[in-house]
Amino acid sequence: MSEALLRVDGLDLYYGDAQALDGVSLEIAAGEIVAIVGANGAGKSSLIRAIHGIERPARGTVRFDGTDITGWPSHRVCEAGIGHVAEGRQVFPNLTVLENLEMGATPRRARAAERQTLERVLEMFPRLAERRRQAAGTLSGGEQQMLAIGRCLMGQPRLIMFDEPSLGLAPTIVQEVFRIVRRLNEEGLTILLVEQNVMASLKIAHRGYVLENGRIGLSGAGGELLANDRVRQAYLGL
Amino acid sequence: MTSDFLLSLAQAVTKGLLTGMVYGLMALGLSVIFGVMRVVNFAHGEIMVVGMYLAWMGFEYLQVSPMLSLPVIAALFFVAGYALQSTLISPFIGRPEHQQFLLLLAVAILLVNGCLAIAGPDSRSVQMDSQFDSYELGPLVFDAVRLHAALAAVAIAGLLWLFFTRTRTGKSIRAAADNNMGALVVGLDVRRLYAFTFGVGAACVGAAGALMITIIPVTPFLAAEYTLLAFVIVIVGGLGSMTGALMGGLLIGVSEAVAGLLLQPSLKSMVSFGILILVLLLRPQGLFGKSGT
Numbered sequence: 001m002s003e004a005l006l007r008v009d010g011l012d013l014y015y016g017d018a019q020a021l022d023g024v025s026l027e028i029a030a031g032e033i034v035a036i037v038g039a040n041g042a043g044k045s046s047l048i049r050a051i052h053g054i055e056r057p058a059r060g061t062v063r064f065d066g067t068d069i070t071g072w073p074s075h076r077v078c079e080a081g082i083g084h085v086a087e088g089r090q091v092f093p094n095l096t097v098l099e100n101l102e103m104g105a106t107p108r109r110a111r112a113a114e115r116q117t118l119e120r121v122l123e124m125f126p127r128l129a130e131r132r133r134q135a136a137g138t139l140s141g142g143e144q145q146m147l148a149i150g151r152c153l154m155g156q157p158r159l160i161m162f163d164e165p166s167l168g169l170a171p172t173i174v175q176e177v178f179r180i181v182r183r184l185n186e187e188g189l190t191i192l193l194v195e196q197n198v199m200a201s202l203k204i205a206h207r208g209y210v211l212e213n214g215r216i217g218l219s220g221a222g223g224e225l226l227a228n229d230r231v232r233q234a235y236l237g238l
Numbered sequence: 239m240t241s242d243f244l245l246s247l248a249q250a251v252t253k254g255l256l257t258g259m260v261y262g263l264m265a266l267g268l269s270v271i272f273g274v275m276r277v278v279n280f281a282h283g284e285i286m287v288v289g290m291y292l293a294w295m296g297f298e299y300l301q302v303s304p305m306l307s308l309p310v311i312a313a314l315f316f317v318a319g320y321a322l323q324s325t326l327i328s329p330f331i332g333r334p335e336h337q338q339f340l341l342l343l344a345v346a347i348l349l350v351n352g353c354l355a356i357a358g359p360d361s362r363s364v365q366m367d368s369q370f371d372s373y374e375l376g377p378l379v380f381d382a383v384r385l386h387a388a389l390a391a392v393a394i395a396g397l398l399w400l401f402f403t404r405t406r407t408g409k410s411i412r413a414a415a416d417n418n419m420g421a422l423v424v425g426l427d428v429r430r431l432y433a434f435t436f437g438v439g440a441a442c443v444g445a446a447g448a449l450m451i452t453i454i455p456v457t458p459f460l461a462a463e464y465t466l467l468a469f470v471i472v473i474v475g476g477l478g479s480m481t482g483a484l485m486g487g488l489l490i491g492v493s494e495a496v497a498g499l500l501l502q503p504s505l506k507s508m509v510s511f512g513i514l515i516l517v518l519l520l521r522p523q524g525l526f527g528k529s530g531t
């Protein structure tokens with residue numbers, strides 16, 4: 001494999017004395033969908049936040065597109081081209097849908113084409129277009145998830161890290177979310193997908209990692225992991 | 239007799255409304271800072287008194303009207319507020335409230351004693367040419383200086399509203415206030431926005447000081463009173479609500495003026511505190527506050 005788009009090496013993260021990540025290494029090549037699966041509390045969100053610079057890792061490095069971005073503040077990481085659709089959606093409830101989207105275009109890099117991106121996003125999510133002047137806090141859970149995704153696209157990232165985008169959504173909306181992830185990937189975006197929906201995410205992923213208690217336990221192609229006995233027992237209940 | 243009384247009541251209400259607009263601008267500064275970063279600025283009245291002194295000095299030594307020195311004072315206070323937040327206060331964000339309280343109390347004490355050392359304890363006032371001008375509307379008489387101060391306060395509040403709803407930085411500040419994690423996720427530089435917010439809050443209260451000196455003489459001891467007054471207004475209006483701060487300012491302005499007429503001028507704060515207690519009992523989130531936040 002040529003130089004990965006994202007490469008994480010030996011990442012350790014602590015909250016006080018409690019260790020959340022222990023020597024996590026992984027890589028994602030441009031154009032891939034890579035899934036990270038693991039039980040509640042395994043450290044999936046911590047990993048994403050550490051890559052993003054929202055948490056400070058104690059050891060290890062994060063390289064994006066050949067640049068060492070370890071320890072960069074989160075706004076610089078966004079500027080570098082990493083997008084984040086966070087756990088719990090994290091929309092701005094008192095801002096309108098349009099204002100939320102505008103906030104997505106915070107990276108300067110994304111400003112020049114902001115109007116065109118907005119048009120594309122509203123076309124992709126017609127529900128958001130209908131509700132553009134509505135406060136984001138009044139949207140349904142599914143609509144808020146679409147808004148979180150649209151807002152992330154406004155920053156024109158090259159890599160998007162999704163943290164449980166289907167959590168708490170109705171089955172039809174869950175399917176919709178996975179369709180969107182796949183479509184974005186087909187349009188050339190690289191994707192890191194954290195999901196509790198192990199079956200669906202490993203199915204669309206090129207490769208996957210299993211995170212257990214802050215450590216990478218297994219890794220392999222999506223299909224391989226789906227066929228693995230340990231994965232089937234622990235995460236699929238088969 | 240009754241018509242005389244009604245006229246003086248209407249006159250007091252008018253005066254209270256005009257003063258209340260300047261109060262509202264002062265309280266707006268406190269409200270913006272609290273609403274965005276949950277820092278209670280215990281040095282608020284002190285910052286305003288410094289603004290009053292600067293406007294007084296500009297008038298006394300450079301013969302510049304406070305209305306003209308206002309933009310300069312506001313700009314200076316913006317820079318000072320920005321610097322104060324990014325150096326001193328920033329490490330205290332998210333720490334227990336009593337630590338923030340001690341820090342800002344220290345700032346307050348420094349500022350008051352600075353004023354005392356430089357300008358002395360005597361009361362200082364600005365005697366402008368328009369001091370005794372007035373406008374008449376039917377039987378009502380408006381002091382020119384008070385009317386000008388009120389109009390300027392409203393104009394500044396309007397600019398602030400435009401800033402928060404029309405500019406990217408303003409919207410970013412509202413976003414960071416709304417959801418801190420969301421702000422980090424989209425790549426907002428939250429520390430810079432906080433510094434900007436403190437700058438905006440300080441500029442508001444500095445501008446309010448420049449207006450206030452045209453209607454009230456200043457002494458260093460006014461500072462603590464104004465800090466308290468700003469708190470009363472913001473709590474009555476609803477913490478973190480811009481409309482609340484402005485309306486609270488009007489309400490307290492009017493209540494002070496009417497209390498001065500019906501009771502005694504020295505009892506005016508008692509009435510303000512009475513209103514505060516009533517609001518806390520009946521509508522603890524404040525008149526324009528959202529419950530549960």
Ligand SMILES: Nc1ncnc2c1ncn2[C@@H]1O[C@H](COP(=O)(O)OP(=O)(O)OP(=O)(O)O)[C@@H](O)[C@H]1O
Pocket residue numbers: 015018020038039040041042043044045046047087
């Ligand atoms: N801000 C925090 N402060 C302290 N401990 C934390 C914090 N965030 C996470 N943790 C702890 O770190 C560990 C990993 O949490 P994390 O949220 O990363 O797991 P996760 O895999 O995303 O779980 P879930 O599937 O429930 O979202 C957990 O033990 C959690 O309690």
Ligand SMILES: [Mg+2]
Pocket residue numbers: 044045046087163164
């Ligand atoms: Mg998580």
